[in-house]
Amino acid sequence: MEQHILSLILFTPMAGALVVALLGRDASRLIKTVGLLFSLLALGLSVWLFLLFDGARGDMQCVEIIPWIPTLNVSYNVGIDGISLLLIVLTTFLTPIALLASWESVTARLKGYVALMLLLEAGTLGVFMALDLFLFYVFWEFMLVPMYFIIGIWGGQERIYAAIKFFLYTMAGSLLMLVAIIWLGSYAASLPGGAFTTDLLRLYAIAPGIPMGIQIWMFLAFTLSFAIKVPIFPLHTWLPDAHVQAPTAGSVILAGVLLKMGTYGLIRFCLPLFPYATFRFLPYLAGLGIVGIIYGALVSMVQPDIKKLVAYSSVSHLGFVVLGIFALTEEGMQGSVIQMINHGLSTGALFLLVGMIYDRRHTRLIKDFGGLARPMPVYAAFFMIVMLSSIGLPGLNGFVGEFLILLGSFRSAFLGSPWYAIAASSGVVLAAVYLLWSYQRIFFGKNERPENQALTDLNVREIAVLVPIVLFIVWIGVYPGTFLAKSAASTKQLIHRIEETRRGSYAGAAIEPGHGAQPGDRR
């Protein structure tokens, strides 16, 4: 059973979706319970995976390979390293929370909703597990479908526009990646003794030798697709629409997990497959990361709508992750990995909190609130903790990630200038500004409106949804070692490989890819 643990985790939500689909349409309580149970089962399995995982090893673990499409040399090939492990645990952790959060707010077409949430979880897990580019692409695209329906059916006023924009934006980026994947496969076939392959580990060995002129295009095709998903400025315009229009649970998963697929893709594919192109483009990408940090923060500051504020703050936070990745240092990379988790927890929790107040008041405009701390003390306390974690207060999780990223980019030989870190640190200050200011406007001051005075505080279910998140916010803040230890060896190996490539390229022109073979040359 242990050697099939990944498949078990992957297929548990799929089986859950199937079971839910077979239930009667009106048995809403049963549907919710069954969906929750399956997502908890997946969580339990992934906790087991976490314990099984050997953090001292940097290579792929729990690998399963089953031939799938022999004619194309594609196999069902899954495996994880420390980076994917953390993201898998995050996914399985947030899904039951999201289901529980929408326990009462979603009533229409409940069956489809629960089934789609489980399918979404399965698709996302597949993205983080796939070690075959083709399989990866299948999950990457497949996961669009449930998200599209979740936004389009259960979303807000402008949901249709947001759903279509989300779908087309993402698809436009990823289809170019598909061409690049095919090209890589044929490149592998064109090498002496090679065969068409989309096996990631095999391509790790081959792809860096792609001639520079083409490597750049490959890199750009992959990066475009991931940059849209992250989103990196200026490709972020789908995000505010999708986040604001999605139902609460959709926003939680979207911000908590789906955005990480983009940064994960950068780490898993762009850096190791195209190191030379990475060296060439990293100042620009790190620069765009910083633009995102500052731009996202500034736009957040002026949002009248809390949900939009949180959405734009994602752009800012993900900017940190991008900066950390392209610093190409161990600290930066570790910081990015842990910051992905942090953002999933903090922003997920913020969306939950916004959803809870929206369920009560059916408005999200900051100006409609004020003095909420009095009628809702528990709510205010939770909001405070989560907000401080998002700001990066020492002792909470956000600090760990941002600190490591800033440290890594400050020291980075690739960036070659401390100015990146200095510019990025302004984002920390700006985050404090927009979050504290909005907190002040929502919770302090006079509570003048009668409908605000009559607000009820959180109920048991809502507290149960938030407590686990807050627990991890504190855990990572106080003792991040539990999680960092799992990914340390993997990031170390990745950075080590890149360092070696660079040293090789300094040693002589022979390594700087020159005039290698191209697909089709064998004819």
Next chain:
Amino acid sequence: MNPSMRDLSAIAPLLIVAGTGIVAVLADSVVKRGRSLSPVLAVAGLAAAIAFSLPALGDPAASAAFGGMVRTGAFTSYLTLVFCVSGLLSVLLSMSYIDEMIPERGEYYALILFAVSGMILMASAWDLVVFFLGLELMSLSFYILAGFARGRMTSNEAALKYFLLGAFATGFLLYGIALVYGATGSTSLAGFPARTGGLHQPLLLLAGLALLMIGLMFKVGSVPFHMWVPDVYEGAPTTVTAFMSTGGKAAAFSGFLIIFAPPVLIAQPALRDVLAVVAATSMVAGNIIALAQTSVKRMLAYSSIAHAGYILSGVVAANPAGSNGVLFYLMTYTMMNAGAFGVVSLLEKVDGSMLTFDECAGLSRRSPLVAALSAVFMFSLAGVPPLAGFFGKYYVFAGAVEAHYTWLAIVGVLMSVVSAYYYLRLVVVMYFNDNPGGVSPAARPLGLAAVIIAAIALTGFGVFPSILLGLGARCF
């Protein structure tokens, strides 16, 4: 020359389908209740043809029959399967649809069977003349079927347009055959690529092949010979459109695979580049124009032009990956397009008015099953994994990239994004909008069954594409 037993058994599926067609015509006029008998006969005949073509699927070596005029083997059987599946789906969809629409349905099912025989003849052709024979048999049946809704202006217009333009295209094709004969001294396709090298009159051959290509482009409905597609597909009874756009297209593409086999295309780089441009413009024009349609049927018609472009890129690739991709694509396209038109046939009113997007609004509430099925077809047509439509696109584009036609693949994927917009529009109206006055599906259990079968097959071939790919790989 008297045909031997071996010859006859080689073309058994063709004989069965054609024979059933003749019986259906006779039954219609001789037996008292023959009219209700003919659809049953059609199903039985097509099913028998499928059964007879299955054994040869595993037979990679093509063998000739009838003195080298036709050939048998995996390629022929595979395509026979595609045609029969297309025919079966259409017959099932037609069963009460045609009754409701045209009381005097007469020879409808016989014509479908004759068209299928024509298609099978095309795919088994080993000589240009036989290919032409099959093409004419198929086209003539189509002309009549397109105009089968006699009382409707659009249907009459469709038939007339299709006939006039189709006859013109046939002229091109025939002239091309004549020129190829003049250049190579034979109409046989056996050893055809070898005979095209070292000719005294290479220009004559080029002209002949170009004319042949024009004829085929017309039949697959690719730009710039696509003008008939929207009007004919929209005007013809929907079940006929489901048949024409799948089986008919597949048969025309079998012509591309047989006549413009990889060696021929590689020896004629000019034609290959022309074909690449045609593929690209078909994808662009089909998809862009489809964006602006309000009628679902017309949208699907334009989208079929775009799909002709996708499939052509597999032909342009001229390598095993591309050819295999074309075969895979043809089968899955048959499933998804027949399914999509099938859904339209279930939803549209029988008075001949066109089904609009607005009428489909809120269908997911009135009929969750039909809405879910349409979503499957739309996502598959848009090429979203893990449905089979995605794999079809993947294979033809993989072939194109491998053949250094990366730009064609890039055009293809970008246009897929455009197509996603209008395919999703149907899903949007069905799931996200509401319209209490919208349509509900007609109660036609057999038609619904056909659509369900197609959707299941699409999912199955998507998750386990090796089933089809393994078959296709034996064909070349």
